[in-house]
Amino acid sequence: MNFLPISTVFLLAFAALSANTAFADVDAAHPDPSSAEDREAVADKPENERWYKNIVPIPMIITEPAIGEGLGLGIGYFHPVPGADRYTANQLESPTAVRDARVASKPPPVVTGVFGGVTNNGTWAAGIGHMNNWKDDRIRYLGVVAFANVVTNFYVLGRPYEFELEGVVLVQDVKFRLGQSNWFLGVGLSYLKADITFRVPPPDPDNIDVSGLLTGEFTDIGLTARVMRETRDDSLMPSTGSLIDMTLSSNGDYVGGNYDYTTLKLKFLSFHPLGERFVLGLRGEYALQGGSAPFFAVPWISLRGIPALRYQGDQVAVVEAELRYRVSPNWAAVAFVG
Template sequence: MGDYLADNAYGFLPVPIIITEPAVGYGGGVAGLFLHETDEEKERRQKLAKESLDGGAQLVPPAMTAVAAAGTENGTWVVAAGHRRTWMNDSIRYMGGGAIGHANIDIYTNPYDLDFIGEIPALKFDTETDFAVIMQQVQFRLPKTNWLLGAKQVWSTSTLESSNTLVDMTLQFMDLDKTNNSGLGLVVEYDSRDNMFFPTKGYSLNADYMWHREEIGADHDYDTLSVEGQAFVPIGEKWIVAFAASFDSISTDETMLTPTANPYIDLRGVSAYRYQGDQVATAQAQLMYRIDNRWTILGFYGLGYTHNESLSPDFGNCFKSNCVKNSTSSTTVDAYGAGFRYQIARRYGLHMGIDLGFSDEEQALYFTVGTGF
């Protein structure tokens, strides 16, 4: 596969998609990755590729286009396309894309204490969402550094409903059944990894702060912060230790936002949207062993934390207040597992593999491209 891509200026890499995410069920699809480059760029990469098996991985083409379509057994489906382009030796980066689809996802409420009754456990309700989303961002590199600064724009529209009559009526009453969203934000990135597909050394940091406002087309005002970092440390020729951490938060003066707006714990072995919060943090560690140039085995462990602030009934103080009080709740969950990677295109460092993840409540099998983080 790597030799084919190395010999074609407009190489096409078909990538099968196998979905085993517990939140949407089993499914699959296909993605196509188009690698664009000029004759001069192709000649440089082919020359380096002849000197080492993974030489082409250091010269990723400045332009790539991806298209994908996938669906799952519970009726969820998505069609997406995106493009990435760089100029002036990666001094300027642009990335944009869009998607349309339908998502069937279960949402869980946060547990809280109710006077005279005790703790009310988390309740589950189903949601069906039809959506369309467009995203684009542009970044500029600080001269002679690995730092990039830029701006990001997101627009989406969605319709939301639930088979739970009470939930569906609440969504309609709060004007959350049909929602338009538009956000602008700032992006900071640091990247010293040796390969964007399957890094074996280096560090990366991505952070963005988004403002969603009615003045730019959003139905609701809120802010989001997202920070994610990764580190890859080689130990000798065979072992690689990798770390990843993330923090996401959402803040608003609105009474309620759509159920899928809040960030969630994203770990292998934990269903998407199973644990949501106003603030969500995760930390992961992964140990990889390279058997040879093709095969790598790995083990991982992750920890996730959510924090929520909300209003809950306060019947004991109804004569002194309005029968509600501010309450906080938090959840901690851990997950672990093992897997392997097989290098399908040595010239570019493209890896595919399988991870088996476990948590206290479930287990899941993941077919993945890249490191797994």
């Protein structure tokens, strides 16, 4: 559910915006390119009468325990793309949907967006992103540039120590489909340049290396390789299919960073319909890390309701199950355990 290991904590604000989104009120005026009638209707309208209909405002409610509560706003422009079986604006009402659609089995949208948000603990973030695909969905691209000031906690022997991380992050991700299959190979680049300050310096207990925590300004750069298989029927609200995603990230001074470490991540998602309205979702994730990673990049347990960075380690595994009940095409009730 995150981008690349280098930017995990720094993008906490954006992750919170993605995970806790108010429903946007998007009407049916957005055309569906898979419909011949809609294509003809769009062609009959002057460009200056319909371009603004592709702009979708996304109000957000932030409830991430690691950064507090707050509000945000995103604005996405869905570029008109000819062709069938495309996502439409009213199917992508949240940054989570936009983010996850980049690994969907059907072609993702071509969208450019800006976002911003602030929480009650002083965290704020703002950025711009673009998602595209080419050659009949054989190539998929995602790029994000964000500025943020993240205020959250780092835990030593269970005791929280508040720190502030301020700077800029750049994420570039491109994937290539293997033939006509559901397999993708991808590469990525992540860049983080920031300044970190502990409001209360952490102690130096036995067997815990806290050297380098108070480094002030730093740079962390990583390269990522990915193998992915996607068979979900829909990435926005899937009812069947699975996602297998394996990433290997290498961060080091050989690309200009201040830290040297390697991270392997495995993710598995599976969805199973139970009758007409219930869907069982299963999730498993595993992370393994070696080297000298900054404390904020050490893998942590990522579960709803648990603050980021609360439980960290060189090896982390997560298992989660959720049961979703479809109330209507746009609303669902979810119960989960993990």
